[in-house]
Amino acid sequence: MRRLRMLVEIERQAGFGPITCLFxxxxxxxxxxxxxxxxxxxxxxxxxxxxxxxxxxxxFGDVTAAGPVARIATVLLSVVSIFYIALITGVVVSYCNAMLRQRQEGTLAHFAENLERLDEMTPDELAVFCERVKEYRRGR
Structure with a gap:
């Protein structure tokens, strides 16, 4: 469920919904x-x-653009689709990066790094770290 929420958040930040409607x-x-x-x-x-x-x-070539209006429409659609496919690629890459970052944050090495710098952490970082420790202890 957390992965789905992460994907939805990435899509929202990228403006994927409105851009998909426009496409x-x-x-x-x-x-x-x-x-x-x-x-x-x-x-x-x-x-x-x-x-x-x-x-x-x-x-495939079974339907071809013979007239000027159809050719203009093809150019417009081709340009728009290039940007749309690039957006899809960006969303997928962002999701994969977020998953890797989340995995890295959950490792024992990262936990040990945070323990070593407890005295340097801000109150907000300490609160986040405490929440992660609590989640880890609950088995999440």
Whole structure:
């Protein structure tokens, strides 16, 4: 449960929710533009399939951007998707770093380091250290 809370906090700090909503809106608008402006896309599903190919860089080629509106939509969607995928990568890396930091803080070596510098700790650091000791003693 703690890991899930940590992931949610990282996503919140990164602004992942609003950016995901923006990405979905851009994706759907570009799909609509391809469907309406490109003669090869016969259905909205074709427009979405084309947009998915552009985002994922699969590029099967069964639906292609032939008209200028569809090409502009493809460029826009490609640029937005690059930033969105970079955000996803950043959230994953932040989560992994937080997990490693949490593991390191729970090690005996870290505990020993804190014991050696008790006299240097601020009252806030001492309070946090005391809480960790209590959690450790409770078996968490």
């Amino acid at each position: 979905i809106v851009v994706f759907l608008l570009c799909s609509l533009a391809v469907w309406l402006a490109d003669p090869v896309a016969n259905t909205f599903g074709d427009g979405m399939w084309f947009s998915f190919q552009a985002v994922s860089t699969i590029g």
